[in-house]
Amino acid sequence: MATYCFDGTLTGLLCCVFRAFRFQEFDVHITANPQSQHGLFDEFIVVSSQDVQGQRVWQGLKQKIQPGSLRQFYLCFLSEQEQAFQHLFDFCIYVFQHGHAVDGNYGHPAVLGMAQWAKQVGREKHRMEAFVRFKKCQDGLFLSLVRPDFNVLPLIERHFKARYQDQRWLIYDEQRDYGIYYDLDDVHQVQMNARQLDLQLGSGHSQAFSIELDAEEFLYDQLWKDYFHSVNIQARQNMKLHIQYVPKRYWRYMNEKSL
Template sequence: MSIYIFDGTMTGLLSCIFRAFQFKEFDVQVSTDANVQTGLFAEVIDVASNDEHAQRVWQGLKLKASDSAFKQFYYAFLSEQQQAFQHCFNFAIYVFQQQRDVSKNYGHADVLGMSQWAKQVGREKHRMEAFVRFKKCQDGLFISLVSPDFNVLPIIERHFKARYQDQRWLIYDEKRNFGIYYDLHKVHQVQMDAGAIDRQTASGHSQSFCIELDDEEVLYDQLWKDYFRSVNIEARRNMKLHVQYVPRRYWRYMNEKTL
């Protein structure tokens, strides 16, 4: 058995798939952990990211897999989980070794496993699109800090670009130290010093930034809280059901949940 170590990028994973076929090594474990535990006869191989190899595999998957399976492959990769990486690798090997389209054969463990991870990432995507809240800065930039379980920023940018076309905004992923910034024309990936931004208040509920907020931001914040309270029917409050649809870990993004 061989263990392929890659850098955690999509290019790296696709390069692992290319190498597997290049050397006819299909009993392979893929990992981003250089210190992964190995068996007695396991061979550890560092696989360098190769853009040309990755592109060949990427185009091949487009031809061999259905559109939905191709999307699931990408979503599962964005989970950043070792198990999902393994499912994606095994899925690609399985698809390339078959003459017909088997990308929807959910009886295969890796097809099913990949789709399950993709479903979790898709669920996180929809929740981010629903629960992200912005604060307005004095320079007109709208900013929000998030910390999603999975790397969903690349797949939520289309939603926010379509919804907020007339304002500049920045959504920054604290966990992964990068963000997506819309400049009224295009969406760019940016990196910045997260230490310059307060992640939360001591209460652990609200976002608070070390930048100059717009003077009316506090007013708009209070107006939203007043509206939320006015439409809420206290007698019909069902916290168990509420938490089911709005998990507590998302409350930090929501103005109405701040004290």
């Protein structure tokens, strides 16, 4: 069995599909990890990203599958999981080897697997839209540091641009070292070295960012905590149900959950 190693980009994955059909190699293991383990007699092939080849495969997919399946394909890719990459490769092989529409055949493991990963990424997108909290900085920038399970920043920028049109904001993914910045006109991707810098957000722990908070931010933070506790009915607390809807891994973003 051959192992195709690509650079982790969508174009790179599509180029793997292009190469598979070019050399008629369909029983292939897909990985984005150059250190991936492979069998002693397996062929390890590094597939370079080429825009022309990637576009040919993408345009072919657009002609063969429904728009909903194309979106599922993109969401599955944003999971950044090796298993998901394999499902996407196998899905492409399955689609292009059949003359009729097969993207609705959930009996095929690649079609089902792609849909399942897309569902998980979509769920993470909605939770980020619900649980992201901003801190106001001295220069008027509203900042939020996040660490989502999947790479969902490309999916949430439209939501936040529509919701916060009158203020500059930055949502920065600490795990992937990039963010989306809105400058009152457009949303841009930005990168900076966030690991070497510190910012005390007043929540009892240090966050990695060198930005001074607005003097009134701590007041608004406390006002929100007071409001949350005043409307909370202690006698009717159901922590098990609460955690089901608001998992603990999201509490780090929420002012009312900090001490």
